[in-house]
Amino acid sequence: MNEHVPNDRPQRAHDVVLFGATGFVGALTAEYLAEHAPSACRWALAGRDLGKLERLRERLTALNPACADLPLLRADASDGPALRELAASTRVLATTVGPYVWYGAELVEACAEAGTDYVDLTGEPEFVDRMYVAHDARARETGARLVHACGFDSIPADLGAWFTVNRLPEGVPLRVDGFVRSNALFSGGTLASALTALGRGPQTLAAARTRRLHEPRLPGRRVRGPVGAPRFSRETGSWALPLPTLDPAVVARSAAALARYGPDFRYRHFAAVRHLPVAVGGTAAVGAVAALAQVPAARRWLMGRWEPGNGPDAERRARSWFTVRFVGEGGGRRVFTEVSGGDPGYGETAKMLAESALCLAHDALPDAAGQLTTAVAMGDALLDRLRKAGIRFRVAAED
Numbered sequence: 001m002n003e004h005v006p007n008d009r010p011q012r013a014h015d016v017v018l019f020g021a022t023g024f025v026g027a028l029t030a031e032y033l034a035e036h037a038p039s040a041c042r043w044a045l046a047g048r049d050l051g052k053l054e055r056l057r058e059r060l061t062a063l064n065p066a067c068a069d070l071p072l073l074r075a076d077a078s079d080g081p082a083l084r085e086l087a088a089s090t091r092v093l094a095t096t097v098g099p100y101v102w103y104g105a106e107l108v109e110a111c112a113e114a115g116t117d118y119v120d121l122t123g124e125p126e127f128v129d130r131m132y133v134a135h136d137a138r139a140r141e142t143g144a145r146l147v148h149a150c151g152f153d154s155i156p157a158d159l160g161a162w163f164t165v166n167r168l169p170e171g172v173p174l175r176v177d178g179f180v181r182s183n184a185l186f187s188g189g190t191l192a193s194a195l196t197a198l199g200r201g202p203q204t205l206a207a208a209r210t211r212r213l214h215e216p217r218l219p220g221r222r223v224r225g226p227v228g229a230p231r232f233s234r235e236t237g238s239w240a241l242p243l244p245t246l247d248p249a250v251v252a253r254s255a256a257a258l259a260r261y262g263p264d265f266r267y268r269h270f271a272a273v274r275h276l277p278v279a280v281g282g283t284a285a286v287g288a289v290a291a292l293a294q295v296p297a298a299r300r301w302l303m304g305r306w307e308p309g310n311g312p313d314a315e316r317r318a319r320s321w322f323t324v325r326f327v328g329e330g331g332g333r334r335v336f337t338e339v340s341g342g343d344p345g346y347g348e349t350a351k352m353l354a355e356s357a358l359c360l361a362h363d364a365l366p367d368a369a370g371q372l373t374t375a376v377a378m379g380d381a382l383l384d385r386l387r388k389a390g391i392r393f394r395v396a397a398e399d
Contacts, residue, residue, distance in 0.1 A: 169331030
């Protein structure tokens with residue numbers, strides 16, 4: 001596969017711009033960049049409130065004195081000309097501003113037009129499908145790489161499945177199941193995005209149907225990401241509850257783009273719950289929230305319980321963890337792998353977004369453009385970065 005050399009584009013003022021930097025996860029991402037971005041990386045903070053940006057820069061300077069000179073760029077998610085100027089100023093634009101279906105479309109368009117690489121934290125299927133239909137073709141023309149879901153949605157699933165597939169035989173049908181466990185709290189922004197997606201069922205289905213009309217066929221290959229049925233998983237010793245998240249679709253799109261996944265690939269995504277009463281209660285709770293999300297007033301009430309921009313304190317985040325265990329089978333072999341780390345919704349998500357942006361800005365990568373997954377756009381380069389950053393990818397057992 002050809003490689004994309006990161007310096008083959010016209011010089012721009014910045015390598016990475018972080019948009020939405022003053023939000024809760026945005027600030028954590030900025031702190032990670034302050035401590036880990038290479039000294040030669042030219043990065044900047046962007047948002048709609050210069051006062052908040054200045055106060056954030058002061059905090060970052062306490063972590064790294066070099067941040068005293070960080071550029072501050074003002075832009076609002078609804079200001080098209082400002083977003084186009086922002087996109088044209090940088091080689092990579094990372095954004096934490098969601099729900100993306102409300103606030104993200106103009107920025108994706110600006111990056112596709114400017115040939116600017118783009119990363120976000122969306123877990124909203126409708127937004128991803130709409131952006132594919134609207135901007136994939138233009139991004140291919142300009143060379144922009146539009147990479148959605150660069151946080152806990154959906155890097156552990158996407159790169160974990162890629163890691164697993166590479167430990168199975170080539171050229172044969174493959175089956176991979178992922179099982180998620182975590183003790184973490186979700187963020188207000190995550191809640192707002194999830195409730196928005198749940199409350200837009202008809203729009204989500206319509207966007208998926210439209211996307212299927214635009215996606216190329218796979219002659220001679222089959223790729224699936226079905227919603228599995230609840231069951232007891234002997235492989236993990238837990239009850240497996242299907243997770244109707246963006247993750248299976250992302251893994252399936254990686255498989256459709258990369259022949260290494262074989263001629264017939266299936267991925268299923270589950271929550272792993274140890275005890276049956278918890279599994280039953282969790283299923284009921286999710287159903288109740290989904291039902292309430294259909295009623296606008298109830299949806300607003302739920303969103304108001306935890307405002308976007310807020311999250312748990314550092315002590316609570318330090319106690320949080322996640323694991324995604326994978327069972328991969330094919331060609332007479334079976335492999336058990338695991339991706340694990342700390343607080344998924346905040347610290348590790350900020351790490352994943354920051355490392356994705358740095359990877360696009362500085363690493364030699366596959367020659368690809370358009371709307372891409374993390375496995376297709378960055379693959380092993382990002383996996384290696386995340387391992388060095390403390391997220392563990394390991395083979396647990398093989399037979």
